Amino acid sequence: MSDAFDNFLPGGKANVETTVLGADEIILNMGPQHPSTHGVLRVKLRLDGEKVVGSECVIGYLHRGVEKIAEHRSYQQFAPYVDRMDYVAAVSNGLGYCEAVEKLMGVEAPPRARVIRTILTELQRIASHLFWLGTHALDIGALTPLFYCLREREEILKIFEKYCGARLTTHAFRIGGLQYEAYDELEKDTERFCRGFDKRVDEYEALLTENRIWVGRTKGIGILNAADAIAMGVTGPVLRASGVQWDIRKAMPYAAYDQYEFSIPTGKNGDTYDRYLVRLEEMRQSRKICLQAIENIPSGPILGKVGKVLKPPPGEVYHAIEAPKGELGYYIVSDGTTQPYRVRIRPPSLVNLEALDQMIRGHLVADVVAVIGTLDIVLGEVDR
Amino acid sequence: MTDSEEKQPTRPPQADKPGETPAAPSGAAPEKPQAGGEEKPAAPAPPAPAKPATPAAPAASGAVPPKPPAPGAPAAAKPAGPPPPPKEPPLKPAPLENDLVKRYKARFGGAILEAWLDRKQAILVTTPDRLLEIAQYTRDEEKFDYLVDLTAVDWPKREKRFDLVLILYSFPKNERLRIKVLLADGEPVSSVESVWPTANWLEREIYDMFGIVFEGHSNLKRLLLPEEWQGYPLRKDYDILQQDEDWIRENLGIESGQ
Numbered sequence: 001m002s003d004a005f006d007n008f009l010p011g012g013k014a015n016v017e018t019t020v021l022g023a024d025e026i027i028l029n030m031g032p033q034h035p036s037t038h039g040v041l042r043v044k045l046r047l048d049g050e051k052v053v054g055s056e057c058v059i060g061y062l063h064r065g066v067e068k069i070a071e072h073r074s075y076q077q078f079a080p081y082v083d084r085m086d087y088v089a090a091v092s093n094g095l096g097y098c099e100a101v102e103k104l105m106g107v108e109a110p111p112r113a114r115v116i117r118t119i120l121t122e123l124q125r126i127a128s129h130l131f132w133l134g135t136h137a138l139d140i141g142a143l144t145p146l147f148y149c150l151r152e153r154e155e156i157l158k159i160f161e162k163y164c165g166a167r168l169t170t171h172a173f174r175i176g177g178l179q180y181e182a183y184d185e186l187e188k189d190t191e192r193f194c195r196g197f198d199k200r201v202d203e204y205e206a207l208l209t210e211n212r213i214w215v216g217r218t219k220g221i222g223i224l225n226a227a228d229a230i231a232m233g234v235t236g237p238v239l240r241a242s243g244v245q246w247d248i249r250k251a252m253p254y255a256a257y258d259q260y261e262f263s264i265p266t267g268k269n270g271d272t273y274d275r276y277l278v279r280l281e282e283m284r285q286s287r288k289i290c291l292q293a294i295e296n297i298p299s300g301p302i303l304g305k306v307g308k309v310l311k312p313p314p315g316e317v318y319h320a321i322e323a324p325k326g327e328l329g330y331y332i333v334s335d336g337t338t339q340p341y342r343v344r345i346r347p348p349s350l351v352n353l354e355a356l357d358q359m360i361r362g363h364l365v366a367d368v369v370a371v372i373g374t375l376d377i378v379l380g381e382v383d384r
Numbered sequence: 385m386t387d388s389e390e391k392q393p394t395r396p397p398q399a400d401k402p403g404e405t406p407a408a409p410s411g412a413a414p415e416k417p418q419a420g421g422e423e424k425p426a427a428p429a430p431p432a433p434a435k436p437a438t439p440a441a442p443a444a445s446g447a448v449p450p451k452p453p454a455p456g457a458p459a460a461a462k463p464a465g466p467p468p469p470p471k472e473p474p475l476k477p478a479p480l481e482n483d484l485v486k487r488y489k490a491r492f493g494g495a496i497l498e499a500w501l502d503r504k505q506a507i508l509v510t511t512p513d514r515l516l517e518i519a520q521y522t523r524d525e526e527k528f529d530y531l532v533d534l535t536a537v538d539w540p541k542r543e544k545r546f547d548l549v550l551i552l553y554s555f556p557k558n559e560r561l562r563i564k565v566l567l568a569d570g571e572p573v574s575s576v577e578s579v580w581p582t583a584n585w586l587e588r589e590i591y592d593m594f595g596i597v598f599e600g601h602s603n604l605k606r607l608l609l610p611e612e613w614q615g616y617p618l619r620k621d622y623d624i625l626q627q628d629e630d631w632i633r634e635n636l637g638i639e640s641g642q
Contacts, residue, residue, distance in 0.1 A: 060608035065624075067593075068617055072624050103503055230530055230555065233582030244555070251558050315477055315502045318551055318562065320532070331551065333537055346533040346551070354585045383608060 025053065028365065032061050036139045036369040039379030043356070043368065050364050055357045059350075062383040070343035075101050075310040076175060078343070083169040085347065086381040088131050090170050091124035091160070092323040098173045099254055100319035100330035104312040105175075107305060111298045113177035114256040119190060119293045120163065120172055121255065122286040126197070127156040128324035128376075129279045129286075133204060136276075136373035140217045145207055152200050155193050162189065176306035187294040194287045194294075201283055208276070218272035222359040222371035225270055232355040235348050236326025238375060241278045242270035248322040255321075260292045272374040279376075311338055325349055325376050345384060349377040477502040484526070484561075492518060497566070507562045512548075512573040515565055519550075519579040528552035528561055531580035534587060536567075536594045538620045544568045546596060550576070567596060575601040593618035610635070 031042035040061035046054035066085065070078045082097045083090035095117055102108060109117070134149030157167040162183050164172045172178070208214045224234065229242040239246060247264045249257040265281035267274025312334040320329035326348025335341040352375050359375075360368050477500045485499040488508060495518065498509040510518055522528045530553045537547040548565040567573055575598035577583045587598045588607035595616035598604055605611060614628045632638060 060606075060610075063608040065617060068622075068624055106503070231581050233531055233580065246555060316507075317503045318505060318533075318560065327532065329533055329551070331533065331535060331549065342537045344533065344535040344549075346535075350585065351582055354582060 030368065032058075037372060038135065038377060039382075041353075041372070041377070041379055041382070043372075045365065045368065047365065052360050052363055052365065052368060055360060055368075057353060057356060059353070059379070060383050062379050064384065066384040067343055067345060070340050072339065074338045075312070075340060078340070079173075079175065080169070080171045082345070083171055084380060085345065085384055086128075086323065086325065086328075086349065086378045087168055088378055089124050089128040089324045090168060091120050091172050092128075092321065092328065094171060094173045095121050095255065096319065096321040096323065096328045096330055098175050099321065100317060100332050101175045101310070101312070102304075103319050104315070104317045104332050104334055105306065105310065106313075107176055109177040109304050110301045111256070112300045113173075113302045113304070115259075115293055115297050116178060116182050116186075116302070117173055118256040118260075119186075119290055119297075120160070122289045122293070123156045123159060123190065123193075125286045125324045126283050127153045129283050130156075132279065132324075132373075132376045133276075136370075136376075137208060137214075139369050139373045140214065142208065142211070142214060145204055148200070148203060148207075152193075152197065159186070159189050159193070162186070174303065175310065177301070177303035179303070181302055182297070187297065190290055190294050194291050197287050198284065201280060205280065209280075215273065217367075217370055218276060218374075220269070221272040221363060221367050222374060223269060223271045224355060224359055228358065229270065229355070232358065233351045234326065234355050235351070236322070236324070236376075237275055237278045237282060238326065238352050238355070240264065241267035241275040243268055248320055248327060252320075254319075256293065257289075260289045262286075262289050272370050275374045309338055311336060320346065323348055325378070325381070326352055347381040347384060349375075349379075349381040353377050353382055477507075480506055487526075488518075488521075491521065505560065505562065507564055509564045509566065512565050512567055512571060516574040516576065516579070518563065519576045522552065522561070522563070523579050526554070526561075527556045528554045528559075530555060531576070531582050531586075532560070534576070534583055534590065536590050536596060536618075538594060538618065540620045544571075546594060548573060548590070548596065569595075570597075572597055572599045574599050575604075577601055592616070595619070 026047050028045045028047050029042065030045060031037040032040040034041075037043065042058040042061070044056045044058065045052055064084075066081055069081060073081070079094060079097055082093040086093055098109075130149040130153040134146035134153075137143075137145040160170050160172065161167050163186060164170050164180055166172075172180075224232070224238065224242050226242045226244050229239050229244060234242075235246075243266055245264050245266045248254070249262075250264060262285040265278045265285065267278050314334055314336040316331070316333040318329060318331045320327050322328075327346065328348055329346030331342075331344040331346065332340050333342040356371060356375060359371050363371070480499040480501040484506070485496070485508065488496050488499075492510070492514055495511050495514040496508060497511060500507050500509075531550065532553050533549075533551040535549050535551075537549065539545060539547065544566040546567040546569070548567055550563040550565070552561045552563065553559070554561070565573060573596065575583065575587055577587065577598075578600070584602065585607055587601055588604060590596050591598065591601075591604055592606040592609055593616055606613065609617070610631060613631055615622055615626065617626075627640070629640070632640065
């Protein structure tokens with residue numbers, strides 16, 4: 001590797017390129033082993049004093065070739081792999097994949113399965129946002145929210161564990177529906193969590209929303225306006241904080257979302273503070289969806305009519321869901337055999353991360369940490 | 385959706401441009417059965433393909449010859465009333481001939497090779513030579529302002545080996561559209577980065593995984609793999625256990641990464 005930064009490394013070659021940049025600019029390396037990069041992200045920053053004038057992301061440290069693996073596994077065998085992309089929101093990944101294959105096959109999950117899927121996916125959204133809030137606040141210097149957030153997340157993970165035996169890489173859903181029937185107390189556990197959760201969000205807000213340091217560190221930082229957000233293809237809370245009221249759950253409903261009432265929070269300024277407010281409100285809305293869903297879980301089968309060997313007819317499908325981080329899309333091409341011909345995963349984190357350069361220009365190094373946190377990336381999904 | 389429409393300062397309403405006039409008279413009614421009406425909550429199911437027997441085999445069966453869709457298709461594109469409840473979902477790709485396709489064909493003629501509907505999702509097949517023009521038109525006139533994804537599929541037995549796939553979404557219309565570009569190995573294709581900036585990384589990933597070269601890309605280098613890596617892993621002739629042995633020996637100091 002012969003980029004400008006590597007010449008700074010001990011034993012590096014003569015420092016040729018940096019002199020070209022001029023005396024005022026230096027190149028600073030961040031990551032890949034850095035606590036605030038949320039994984040193995042490496043960012044090369046071009047600095048003028050402490051101001052960022054340019055940056056470049058170096059990714060791929062966690063690249064496992066998931067899309068290649070998919071071509072060598074049957075449709076069912078590949079399902080657990082998708083849990084390992086966004087490993088803090090495995091349930092959402094699984095939902096997207098299962099629904100995409102169902103669409104490719106022309107089958108639908110039964111109503112009961114769809115409602116249970118919706119409940120678990122919304123709990124997962126809360127868990128993912130909680131983890132984001134805790135670590136994002138920690139990056140900026142607020143230590144306390146992390147403990148509160150992980151305490152609540154633990155309750156959700158316990159529900160997952162009771163449901164399918166796993167906490168993180170759950171593989172909770174199957175193509176065509178569910179493998180496991182809901183355990184007896186799923187509704188009660190979900191309700192207990194949801195009833196108490198609203199007050200918990202108030203607690204986070206009490207800690208942060210009007211905290212002067214928090215406001216100072218996030219307001220006006222990493223602004224992305226609506227036009228740029230659309231041009232850069234960002235999705236999820238990042239897009240909504242820029243004022244675009246778009247959520248796939250509403251625009252193209254899947255699972256059982258068309259049955260429930262919820263609103264899509266949006267921000268005005270598209271800065272880090274607005275993204276924080278949008279995600280907090282999203283947690284409240286997810287709680288609302290869960291409460292509506294547990295009131296009426298239809299009875300009936302949990303697995304649709306799918307054979308043990310899946311052979312979707314030749315053709316292709318693109319199916320996207322609103323994952324906690326944005327639009328998670330699966331583009332699957334079938335050639336009529338038991339293995340997918342091609343699986344392309346459209347990861348929200350990758351595309352959102354692409355906007356980082358634009359968002360941090362002109363800010364200070366310390367703000368880079370805030371902006372990486374606010375994008376809510378997971379490197380397992382960026383690199384796949 | 386009106387909300388999102390209002391908040392897009394870069395896209396002033398251009399409906400009264402001369403280029404759009406042919407579509408204007410029929411604009412209101414066929415809005416629903418237009419391309420990519422998939423998953424619309426309220427919309428009726430897109431045109432049920434009345435003649436599913438059309439032999440418009442998709443990319444799956446080798447070479448895709450540049451043939452116009454069957455002449456009988458236009459009737460299928462405009463259902464008279466509410467379509468009958470689809471007992472069997474249209475899994476077979478069917479040719480698509482609606483206003484959107486007609487507009488593209490009128491404008492780009494031979495560059496639009498085919499159009500079909502697969503699992504209710506609209507696909508437009510084009511040649512690479514006018515891709516940039518088509519992209520510009522798609523964003524500005526057809527309002528597909530969001531490039532969801534850009535990817536490729538390798539069909540090694542085909543004469544034109546690659547499908548370059550642009551998955552698009554329109555915020556004003558709440559529709560998806562897929563544009564497929566047929567590419568031979570080594571055939572250059574223009575980058576759409578100038579139209580949708582998000583294509584920057586996505587094209588780098590395609591270059592990385594398939595070796596497709598994008599002309600006019602601002603920074604075309606590998607995205608995920610190391611810069612010096614040899615080979616393109618997502619090509620079908622790259623074995624799943626294959627790796628760049630030389631790179632691994634040199635950089636990791638081990639014989640094999642497996």
